[in-house]
Amino acid sequence: xxxxxxxxxxxxxxxxxxxxxxxxxxxxxxxxxxxxxxxxxxxxxxxxxxxxxxxxxxxxxxxxxxxxxxxxxxxxxxxxxxxxxxxxxxxxxxxxxxxxxxxxxxxxxxxxxxxxxxxxxxxxxxxxxxxxxxxxxxxxxxxxxxxxxxxxxxx
Numbered sequence: 001x002x003x004x005x006x007x008x009x010x011x012x013x014x015x016x017x018x019x020x021x022x023x024x025x026x027x028x029x030x031x032x033x034x035x036x037x038x039x040x041x042x043x044x045x046x047x048x049x050x051x052x053x054x055x056x057x058x059x060x061x062x063x064x065x066x067x068x069x070x071x072x073x074x075x076x077x078x079x080x081x082x083x084x085x086x087x088x089x090x091x092x093x094x095x096x097x098x099x100x101x102x103x104x105x106x107x108x109x110x111x112x113x114x115x116x117x118x119x120x121x122x123x124x125x126x127x128x129x130x131x132x133x134x135x136x137x138x139x140x141x142x143x144x145x146x147x148x149x150x151x152x153x154x155x
Contacts, residue, residue: 004094004141015146020090023078023146024049028122030078032056034067041067047076048119054092054139055115060103061133072096074139087149094142102135112136 015023024047033042043064048055054076058064068074072095079089100109115136120128 002142004092004144013147013149013151015088015090015148019148020144020146021049021051023088024054024090027078027080030054030056030076032064033075033077034064035071035073036063036067037070045076046119046123047078048115048122050115050118052140054141055119056096056137056139057104057119057134058137059133060135065135068096068137076139081149085149085152085154088147090144090146092139092141092144094139096137096139099136099138103132104130104135105132106130 028046029044030047031042031044033040035041041063045056045058056076058068074094074096076092077089079087081087081089100112101107104112116128116130117126120126
């Protein structure tokens with residue numbers, strides 16, 4: 001596995017690895033952009049960050065899924081803040097890979113055990129939900145960029 005490209009611009013306001021990991025653990029929604037036949041397609045998704053990869057669960061019969069089957073490149077953004085001086089976020093870019101069966105029916109899969117439990121702990125009160133309509137995608141980023149405008153000096 002290759003380490004993601006380091007951020008060259010905006011390093012003064014970039015999150016540290018520890019800040020980024022804590023931020024991604026706390027936030028609940030990311031927006032993913034795929035390359036569709038009619039141009040970019042952006043949608044919100046729940047996610048799990050394991051410190052190395054962003055795990056996404058997607059309907060396997062969705063436009064997003066069709067886009068990714070044709071072109072696995074994806075960008076995901078997690079951000080928050082209302083005032084300019086509060087803005088912060090993370091962008092992850094790379095290619096997704098499918099992990100497990102499509103759609104997910106619950107077949108034992110060692111890579112998914114911890115991911116599914118962490119996802120359930122974050123979103124469904126610890127109850128793992130397998131509905132036979134979703135499947136797992138893993139984005140191991142080729143590039144990560146982050147920003148935290150709270151780091152901009154005010155004087």
